[in-house]
Amino acid sequence: MKKVLMGNHAAAMGAMLAKVDVVSAYPITPQTQVVEFLAEQKAKGAFAGQYLKVESEHSAMAELLGAATAGARCFTATSSQGLAYMHELLHWVAGARLPVVMVDVNRALAAPWNLWTDQSDSLSQRDTGWMQFYCSTNQEVLDTVIMAYRIAEEVHLPAMVVLDGFTLSHTYEPVDIPDAERVDAFLPRYAPSQILDTKTPLSFGALAQPKEYFRLRRRMAADMKRAEDVIMTVGRDFGESFGRRYGLFDAYRCDDADAILVTSGAVGCTAKAAVDALREKGYAAGNLRLRVFRPFPADALAAFVRPGIPLAVIDRDYSPGGTGIWFEEIKAALYSREVRPPVYGFIAGLGGGDITSELLQEAWLKTLSGRAAEAEASWVEDAR
Amino acid sequence: MLEIRFHGRGGQGTVLAAKILADAVLLAGKAECMAIPEFGVERRGAPVTAYARISSGKILLRSRIYEPDAVVLMDPTVAAGADIVKGLKPGGALVLNTEAPLETLEARYPGFKLYAVPARRIAIDNKLGPVSAPMVNTAMVGAVCAIFSLADPASVEKAIRDNVPSRHDANALAARQAAAAVLWRQPCPS
Numbered sequence: 367m368k369k370v371l372m373g374n375h376a377a378a379m380g381a382m383l384a385k386v387d388v389v390s391a392y393p394i395t396p397q398t399q400v401v402e403f404l405a406e407q408k409a410k411g412a413f414a415g416q417y418l419k420v421e422s423e424h425s426a427m428a429e430l431l432g433a434a435t436a437g438a439r440c441f442t443a444t445s446s447q448g449l450a451y452m453h454e455l456l457h458w459v460a461g462a463r464l465p466v467v468m469v470d471v472n473r474a475l476a477a478p479w480n481l482w483t484d485q486s487d488s489l490s491q492r493d494t495g496w497m498q499f500y501c502s503t504n505q506e507v508l509d510t511v512i513m514a515y516r517i518a519e520e521v522h523l524p525a526m527v528v529l530d531g532f533t534l535s536h537t538y539e540p541v542d543i544p545d546a547e548r549v550d551a552f553l554p555r556y557a558p559s560q561i562l563d564t565k566t567p568l569s570f571g572a573l574a575q576p577k578e579y580f581r582l583r584r585r586m587a588a589d590m591k592r593a594e595d596v597i598m599t600v601g602r603d604f605g606e607s608f609g610r611r612y613g614l615f616d617a618y619r620c621d622d623a624d625a626i627l628v629t630s631g632a633v634g635c636t637a638k639a640a641v642d643a644l645r646e647k648g649y650a651a652g653n654l655r656l657r658v659f660r661p662f663p664a665d666a667l668a669a670f671v672r673p674g675i676p677l678a679v680i681d682r683d684y685s686p687g688g689t690g691i692w693f694e695e696i697k698a699a700l701y702s703r704e705v706r707p708p709v710y711g712f713i714a715g716l717g718g719g720d721i722t723s724e725l726l727q728e729a730w731l732k733t734l735s736g737r738a739a740e741a742e743a744s745w746v747e748d749a750r
Numbered sequence: 751m752l753e754i755r756f757h758g759r760g761g762q763g764t765v766l767a768a769k770i771l772a773d774a775v776l777l778a779g780k781a782e783c784m785a786i787p788e789f790g791v792e793r794r795g796a797p798v799t800a801y802a803r804i805s806s807g808k809i810l811l812r813s814r815i816y817e818p819d820a821v822v823l824m825d826p827t828v829a830a831g832a833d834i835v836k837g838l839k840p841g842g843a844l845v846l847n848t849e850a851p852l853e854t855l856e857a858r859y860p861g862f863k864l865y866a867v868p869a870r871r872i873a874i875d876n877k878l879g880p881v882s883a884p885m886v887n888t889a890m891v892g893a894v895c896a897i898f899s900l901a902d903p904a905s906v907e908k909a910i911r912d913n914v915p916s917r918h919d920a921n922a923l924a925a926r927q928a929a930a931a932v933l934w935r936q937p938c939p940s
Contacts, residue, residue, distance in 0.1 A: 370776050539785070540783075721813065
């Protein structure tokens with residue numbers, strides 16, 4: 367059934383369809399409608415799970431740490447400062463190998479105060495052990511929340527589903543809402559083998575000696591790597607069940623492209639329009655939209671790129687003292703490979719600045735002509 | 751693709767108008783619609799902008815709209831503090847909530863196709879919102895859908911009933927009355 371939904375409601379609908387057992391959340395703009403919607407459903411009796419009101423994002427994640435240890439399928443949503451405040455618990459949940467799924471609605475970090483989209487909040491949680499999926503439409507948001515549970519529960523790692531603040535979160539567009547019974551068949555009940563249960567007492571999160579810690583981290587690394595295959599398999603299964611297939615990335619008109627835009631999130635959608643516009647002007651443009659940031663699909667990317675076909679990486683984020691975060695990751699992923707195309711970086715749209723088709727076309731043309739600097743990212747802005 | 755920019759004030763239901771429009775277009779089943787509220791801090795009375803894209807094909811652009819095909823002015827007082835025709839394509843459509851005569855509007859907005867909708871009066875007649883701040887959104891949506899043939903009256907009515915929190919009949923009636931009351935004129939040669 368198709369309905370017009372804002373991105374936040376698409377995310378909440380995904381959590382409802384995944385039949386989550388526990389929601390623990392604290393409101394923050396631009397995420398608020400995600401948890402508001404779930405609270406309304408709870409009040410109406412349409413949501414059967416527990417809804418826990420807490421005093422902070424730190425507590426929200428702490429509650430989920432406990433609930434997931436007891437075997438519950440858990441959900442929360444946050445943005446920006448809220449995500450930053452959760453940081454310590456993100457490590458805890460990942461280290462405990464709990465498949466919690468969280469929606470992060472991208473918003474720039476203060477200071478100065480800003481409400482608008484910027485990937486610095488989610489990308490700065492890179493090293494916490496959470497998988498990260500970036501969505502480009504409200505449909506993809508709903509679908510990815512459902513897929514995230516299948517993937518997370520298979521590899522025993524938490525997952526963050528990321529959408530652009532306002533550009534997706536507050537934008538209304540038609541979304542096909544999958545049939546609940548078919549979602550149940552796609553996503554069976556969560557049945558962990560070891561849970562916190564007074565009848566069969568176990569110790570969780572106990573002190574680990576260096577040797578044990580090292581081995582556990584190494585296992586986490588292996589499961590992160592394995593997640594790449596699981597993401598592909600689950601994306602293919604989802605396509606068979608619901609007609610929409612997903613992978614590690616979404617390549618658009620790349621086969622014969624002379625240069626390729628590399629994008630993520632909602633910008634990956636506008637970039638397709640930019641590619642179409644360039645093609646109409648006679649340029650062979652393509653767009654590679656990355657869906658997964660962790661695990662970083664380095665092997666798949668290395669197999670995808672072609673010698674001499676440059677990449678124009680668009681970052682709506684910035685690592686002070688470094689450069690664009692996707693730009694750095696992509697260069698690191700390709701450095702040790704035989705095929706190493708030129709990689710150009712563009713920092714754009716920080717704090718919600720508009721990333722327009724025109725701006726993307728400009729970045730692509732600069733890349734094609736080799737006019738962009740290679741070592742450092744260029745800062746670009748649509749002057750309107 | 752048709753690109754529309756809406757100007758209104760916080761609390762007048764401008765964002766809901768864009769959402770109702772998207773619902774009506776989906777229900778009509780002929781095109782896709784993306785409704786984009788302006789990315790701002792919500793304050794009652796402050797100028798609010800929203801955008802909508804309507805297309806028979808897939809909508810890929812997710813940026814703001816800088817050169818709209820049409821501008822819809824929900825609240826005439828917004829025009830005093832903002833250049834409401836900024837970027838409006840030459841010969842583009844300007845849909846105004848006003849009872850001012852077309853001649854006056856033509857002098858003020860030369861070069862655009864003008865549509866005058868007495869939405870304020872219709873909202874007051876139907877007792878939608880307080881007299882000091884009538885809720886004109888459903889009347890304006892009814893007019894916009896009729897002007898651009900975006901959705902049939904039945905789809906508009908269903909979209910309104912699905913979205914407005916109360917006074918369903920009065921809101922549906924306001925949309926029908928507004929669609930019938932539109933006065934328009936081609937751009938005068940400049």
